[in-house]
Amino acid sequence: MKIIRTENYEEMSLKAGLLLTEKIRSNPSITLGMATGSTPKGIYQYLIKDHQDNRTTYKQVKSINLDEYIGIAPSNPNSYHYFMQKNLFEHLDIHEANTYLPNGAASNLEAECERYEKLIEDIGGVDLQILGIGQNGHIGFNEPGTSFDSRTHIINLEEDTRKANSRFFNSIDEVPKQAITMGIATILKSKEIFLLASGEAKADALARLIKDGISEDFPASALKLHQNVTIVADADALKYI
Numbered sequence: 295m296k297i298i299r300t301e302n303y304e305e306m307s308l309k310a311g312l313l314l315t316e317k318i319r320s321n322p323s324i325t326l327g328m329a330t331g332s333t334p335k336g337i338y339q340y341l342i343k344d345h346q347d348n349r350t351t352y353k354q355v356k357s358i359n360l361d362e363y364i365g366i367a368p369s370n371p372n373s374y375h376y377f378m379q380k381n382l383f384e385h386l387d388i389h390e391a392n393t394y395l396p397n398g399a400a401s402n403l404e405a406e407c408e409r410y411e412k413l414i415e416d417i418g419g420v421d422l423q424i425l426g427i428g429q430n431g432h433i434g435f436n437e438p439g440t441s442f443d444s445r446t447h448i449i450n451l452e453e454d455t456r457k458a459n460s461r462f463f464n465s466i467d468e469v470p471k472q473a474i475t476m477g478i479a480t481i482l483k484s485k486e487i488f489l490l491a492s493g494e495a496k497a498d499a500l501a502r503l504i505k506d507g508i509s510e511d512f513p514a515s516a517l518k519l520h521q522n523v524t525i526v527a528d529a530d531a532l533k534y535i
């Protein structure tokens with residue numbers, strides 16, 4: 295795993311954003327794997343500004359998200375559909391039909407997982423996957439103990455994950471208890487992966503990822519099985535490295 299250390303969140307967003315726009319310009323029909331949460335927001339702002347200033351086009355780009363909460367509609371402001379619309383898609387020239395997320399409001403969730411996994415295959419797989427990391431080492435919503443063989447599946451969210459994400463909701467009671475997430479095997483099929491981390495809250499997780507061995511108890515450690523992973527993280531997140 296290659297590590298790019300930055301001073302702070304702004305520089306992390308800038309460096310990762312720059313790398314990403316280079317990839318998009320050299321492959322205008324790239325398929326990007328997208329993440330939500332606080333970490334990638336700065337990169338999305340970078341992409342929007344670059345689109346406005348430098349006219350990088352997304353007309354042929356496809357985007358496919360890692361995960362979505364179960365039980366909240368796409369129109370709900372806490373859904374990842376809504377997050378992606380507001381934080382990225384509506385500011386770019388990407389075609390809505392080329393943006394994919396799992397449907398957490400599907401009536402048959404098992405069938406939805408199968409549909410999503412097949413969709414990823416049908417569009418030719420992910421060229422570049424953006425990942426954050428949970429304090430417990432989750433990638434996507436793959437919580438500790440998830441099989442490295444997992445494909446898109448339903449996951450029960452850990453209480454710590456619900457607590458961490460409750461900052462976006464009125465109360466923890468509103469945070470869904472389940473999500474649909476690409477599996478670890480799905481993520482590992484991406485041709486290239488950028489893992490982003492910022493802030494002291496991620497320092498233990500990054501130390502464990504970089505220094506410790508591979509274990510299903512720590513989902514991010516699966517990335518050590520992949521040949522093309524770049525960690526872009528700031529000094530606070532890398533303080534034990």
Ligand code: PGA
Pocket residue numbers: 330331332333334426427428429432433434
């Ligand atoms: P965050 O979430 O970017 O909001 O910290 C990352 C994650 O839980 O994967």
